[in-house]
Structures are given as structure tokens and as C-alpha cells.
Amino acid sequence: MKILLASQAIAGHFNPMTGIAVRLADAGHEVAWYTGGVFGRKLQGLGIRHFPFDRAIEHTADNLGELYPERVRLKGPAAIRFDLERLFASNTSSFFEDIRDIHDQFPFDAIVVDGSMLVQRLVSTILRKPVVSFFAIGNMESDPLVPPMFFGFLPARTLPQKLLHAGARLVSEQLVLKPARVSYTKHLEHYGLRTSRRGPITDETYRWSDAVIQTGSASLDFPRRIANPKVRYVGALLPYRAKAVPDAFSAERPRQNSRTVVVTQGTVDNKDHGKLIVPAIEALKDMDALVIVATGGVGTRELRQRYLLPNVVVEDFVDFDKAFASTDVFITNGGFGGVLLSLSHGVPVIAAGINEGKSDVNARVEYAGVGINLRTESPSAEALAAAVQKVFSDPAWKARAQAMREQFEAEDSAGAAVEVIEGAVRAAETAGTSAG
Known part of the structure; x- marks a missing residue:
């Protein structure tokens, strides 16, 4: 199969996916990667074909201050509100158009996409390709038992806590998430697609993915009332390591401290x-x-x-x-x-x-x-x-x-991720055969 991986040009989004890419290649699949130019050399070292961003703005850990000087002054929910709209939602159409162009050169059978890129619906409905989303952070899908995002809350146990969470959830949806939701909605409308302007924008990723690879474990998540069958926790999916990190201290020396x-x-x-x-x-x-x-x-x-x-x-x-x-x-x-x-x-x-x-x-x-x-x-x-x-x-x-x-x-994380991807492609092929 031809598999395209797509990620933000940010190390915390890119690096955990490298183990998946290498395992896919080892399994005999043809693998390519759409991401920023900052990771071109690393992909070359992994032997993976690189498609750099063309229309999309390349956000990296090093250029955010230069691109958005005003971001430095933002804290807490205001900073998250800014990032969700500027770094993620505003790039939706650009990401998709780049991916559509890549499909002409590399007609992929499925895409494994960084969950923050918000192109799942466009790829699924326009290109009609299986979409597997990957989350390098905790499960972001909303649930009645899970606290509202970005406040650092623990699950509510008392009535006052539940009331606090309800208020915070309203604030989150109307103030923190709303600009990103509005931007995302406009991008979809450009393609003749409509979606609600309400609700967490993060749920769109789960709704329009054929499967979701979730790094971590359910025991490191909060209890959920609704178990999404699309979500597979694969354990600690860590960056691929062919050798020790160059020029990095390893602490391999006699210990003089307890x-x-x-x-x-x-x-x-x-x-x-x-x-x-x-x-x-x-x-x-x-x-x-x-x-x-x-x-x-x-x-x-x-x-x-x-x-x-x-x-x-x-x-x-x-x-x-x-x-x-x-x-x-x-x-x-x-x-x-x-x-x-x-x-x-x-x-x-x-x-x-x-x-x-x-x-x-x-x-x-x-x-x-x-x-x-x-x-x-x-x-x-x-x-x-x-x-x-x-x-x-x-x-x-x-x-x-x-x-x-x-x-x-106990979990072969990269192997489990490959199983999810291959399973999504098989399910799509079966559905296509049945429809035909």
C-alpha cells in the first residue's frame, strides 16, 4: 500500500510518528510524509520520501515568535485560543490543497494525519481516502465524564465541581475554541461543506476519521462514559531510534550521588x-x-x-x-x-x-x-x-x-499503530466492494 503521513512541523507532533513510518516501511508499504522543510534531513535519513509544505505556513518551535510577536504576551486560555486558530484551523485549506496535489504525484491508499491538522473531513469526503488520525497528546474527544479542556481539572466528584466544569465548558466552547471553530467552518464552506458552529472543534477529528491512534493508555486518561470504538490506545508510542541521540548527554558514568x-x-x-x-x-x-x-x-x-x-x-x-x-x-x-x-x-x-x-x-x-x-x-x-x-x-x-x-x-506500540492503519484500509476496501 501507499501510505502518506502528514504532520505539523513541530517536534512534539512529528517525532512520535516516526516509529509508525519506519514500521510501515519495514512491513513493505510505500511511505511518504507531508510536513515542513525543517524535517527534510531527518526524513532523508529514514529513507522516507518528503513532500514539504507548499501553501501551508510552516510553524516550528523556533519561528512562532517571529511570525506572531503578539503571541509572547498571551497566557493561559488566551494563548490556547490564539494557537488553535492561527497555528491549526487557519491552515486547514492550505494543508488540504497541498495534500490533494501530493495525491496526484503519490496516489496514496490512506493517510495517517496529525490530529491537529483538521483535514480529516476534506480528505474523507473529497478525496474519499481512509483517514487515520494520530494524537501525540491525551485523548481530546469530549465526554460527559471528562473535564473541559485547557483548565487542568480533575474529574468532577461533587455537585459544586460539576457546576464549575459546566461553566468552564461553556467558556471553553464560546471563548477558547470558538475562533478556531469559526475559521474551520469557513474553510469547509469553501468546499460546499457545512458543519455546526457549536461544540468542540476537536470532536471533528474523531468524527471524520476512520480510525484514531491514541498514544498513551486508557489508565493515563480520565474515565469515559462513551467508549469510541475508533480509538485505539497503543501505549507509549515513542520516536524511532536507530542509534543514540547525537551530541546528547546520556548520564553513562559512575554515579557519585545516591x-x-x-x-x-x-x-x-x-x-x-x-x-x-x-x-x-x-x-x-x-x-x-x-x-x-x-x-x-x-x-x-x-x-x-x-x-x-x-x-x-x-x-x-x-x-x-x-x-x-x-x-x-x-x-x-x-x-x-x-x-x-x-x-x-x-x-x-x-x-x-x-x-x-x-x-x-x-x-x-x-x-x-x-x-x-x-x-x-x-x-x-x-x-x-x-x-x-x-x-x-x-x-x-x-x-x-x-x-x-x-x-x-505489554504493547508493541508501533506494531499496534500499523494494525490500525492496515485495518482501516481493509475496512474501506470491504465497504467499497459491498457498495459496488
């Missing part, structure tokens, strides 16, 4: 180290712990000069897969990929992040009992020190993270 803590502030909101990295180092520098800090390539030299301590290691990039083998706690702003990688090694999490949907990731960490959610993006050194000591002193945190690891290990 504990190891890894700290990262991600690769997007990592310019201001004062949010998480600096308070984490301040919290840990006097502990009997090796502190490994990954800056994502921002301000590494300055941070090293500031903390010339034998137990503090500051690097641009860390080979997390190797470092987590001897890590006791992972401090993160809540990127879902990093959380999954940590838990795939049985390492409990201390999470401190709000923007880019991280508050919802961190709420799931808290609900599953595999880490501590500090419910802020700017924790104090004292709060971080207390959280670390809490995890160190109570083995239950490690036990729950190890239980999650065992769940992930």
Missing part, C-alpha cells in the same frame, strides 16, 4: 529558565542528587556558568532514553512525549506547566497517581524541593510509575 533527577522545560516554552529550570536547580543543588538539565539548546552556556557545581550537569540535549534508566524523578513542564518516555522507564513525574495543553497532561499524571502536579508553570524552589522529597520518601510513587511501565511494555 539519586538522579532529570529536569527539562521542553522545546517551545523554554526561553525563560526562571519558570522551571532555575527553581529546580535551586531546589536540588544542595541535595545528594545528580541534577541533569536539558535546555533544548537555549542559554546552556550561561546556565553552566551560573551553576558550576559537581552535581549539576547542564546540556543542550539529553539522551532521555538512556538517562531515564538511572533516574529517580523527572521534573518537566508536561510535554506528553516526555511524560510517556519517563513512565515507560518507570520514573515518577513532577509536573509544572500550563500552556500548550500541558495543564491537562499534568492533571492526567496527577489522576493516575504517577506523579505530582504542581498546577503552575512557575513553581518556587521550596515547592519543588518538597515535591522531590515527597517522591523520594514514599515508594508508592515509584511503584505506580513502574506499573504504568509494565502496561506500556
Whole structure:
């Protein structure tokens, strides 16, 4: 089969799909990928044909500030509102027209598309191709039992909590999600398609997909009243690794400290180290712990000069897969990929992040009992020190993270994803034969 993968040009969206692409190719399928030029070299290294964005705006972790200077000043729901409309919904027609052009050159049998690209309905109804959506973040489909997105809520247990959630859901749909919904609706109308201007725009992805690959596990999600048969949790679907990460610190050296803590502030909101990295180092520098800090390539030299301590290691990039083998706690702003990688090694999490949907990731960490959610993006050194000591002193945190690891290990994630894709194509072929 010919399979086209499509993703945003953002590492957190692209990287988790690489394992699927390689496994598809190994299974004998012809694979191509539609994404930004920033990943051209990586795709060349994987031996996968690359179709770069043509009409679509290429949003990357490095150019958002240049493209949208006003974005820097936005926080919380306002930042999410902006991103949903500008980064995702506004590109819908451009993404689709690029994909339609690609189909002329590479007549794919199915598309595996990053769930944030919002082209599912257009590809399904106009190109009439099977669509499999991939989510590198938690399940975003609405459900009566699931809290409204972007507030970091846990499931409601009491009447006051249920009332709060109802109000927040209204705010989310009318203020946070509405601009993206309006933009998306206009794009569909351009093609003669109509859809409601109400309801979460994120549900459109699930409605118009033949199948959904959901990274993570149901135990790392909130309970749901309605189980969508299209959704398949595949475990910790991690980036493909042919070899160690180049120029990355791996922590493969004799340990002089009784504990190891890894700290990262991600690769997007990592310019201001004062949010998480600096308070984490301040919290840990006097502990009997090796502190490994990954800056994502921002301000590494300055941070090293500031903390010339034998137990503090500051690097641009860390080979997390190797470092987590001897890590006791992972401090993160809540990127879902990093959380999954940590838990795939049985390492409990201390999470401190709000923007880019991280508050919802961190709420799931808290609900599953595999880490501590500090419910802020700017924790104090004292709060971080207390959280670390809490995890160190109570083995239950490690036990729950190890239980999650065992769940992930039981699932061949890339293999399960390929099964979903092949199954969607077979179902479409069967339906076509039956219709004929």
C-alpha cells in the first residue's frame, strides 16, 4: 500500500510518528510524509520520501515568535485560543490543497494525519481516502465524564465541581475554541461543506476519521462514559531510534550521588529558565542528587556558568532514553512525549506547566497517581524541593510509575499503530466492494 503521513512541523507532533513510518516501511508499504522543510534531513535519513509544505505556513518551535510577536504576551486560555486558530484551523485549506496535489504525484491508499491538522473531513469526503488520525497528546474527544479542556481539572466528584466544569465548558466552547471553530467552518464552506458552529472543534477529528491512534493508555486518561470504538490506545508510542541521540548527554558514568533527577522545560516554552529550570536547580543543588538539565539548546552556556557545581550537569540535549534508566524523578513542564518516555522507564513525574495543553497532561499524571502536579508553570524552589522529597520518601510513587511501565511494555506500540492503519484500509476496501 501507499501510505502518506502528514504532520505539523513541530517536534512534539512529528517525532512520535516516526516509529509508525519506519514500521510501515519495514512491513513493505510505500511511505511518504507531508510536513515542513525543517524535517527534510531527518526524513532523508529514514529513507522516507518528503513532500514539504507548499501553501501551508510552516510553524516550528523556533519561528512562532517571529511570525506572531503578539503571541509572547498571551497566557493561559488566551494563548490556547490564539494557537488553535492561527497555528491549526487557519491552515486547514492550505494543508488540504497541498495534500490533494501530493495525491496526484503519490496516489496514496490512506493517510495517517496529525490530529491537529483538521483535514480529516476534506480528505474523507473529497478525496474519499481512509483517514487515520494520530494524537501525540491525551485523548481530546469530549465526554460527559471528562473535564473541559485547557483548565487542568480533575474529574468532577461533587455537585459544586460539576457546576464549575459546566461553566468552564461553556467558556471553553464560546471563548477558547470558538475562533478556531469559526475559521474551520469557513474553510469547509469553501468546499460546499457545512458543519455546526457549536461544540468542540476537536470532536471533528474523531468524527471524520476512520480510525484514531491514541498514544498513551486508557489508565493515563480520565474515565469515559462513551467508549469510541475508533480509538485505539497503543501505549507509549515513542520516536524511532536507530542509534543514540547525537551530541546528547546520556548520564553513562559512575554515579557519585545516591539519586538522579532529570529536569527539562521542553522545546517551545523554554526561553525563560526562571519558570522551571532555575527553581529546580535551586531546589536540588544542595541535595545528594545528580541534577541533569536539558535546555533544548537555549542559554546552556550561561546556565553552566551560573551553576558550576559537581552535581549539576547542564546540556543542550539529553539522551532521555538512556538517562531515564538511572533516574529517580523527572521534573518537566508536561510535554506528553516526555511524560510517556519517563513512565515507560518507570520514573515518577513532577509536573509544572500550563500552556500548550500541558495543564491537562499534568492533571492526567496527577489522576493516575504517577506523579505530582504542581498546577503552575512557575513553581518556587521550596515547592519543588518538597515535591522531590515527597517522591523520594514514599515508594508508592515509584511503584505506580513502574506499573504504568509494565502496561506500556505489554504493547508493541508501533506494531499496534500499523494494525490500525492496515485495518482501516481493509475496512474501506470491504465497504467499497459491498457498495459496488
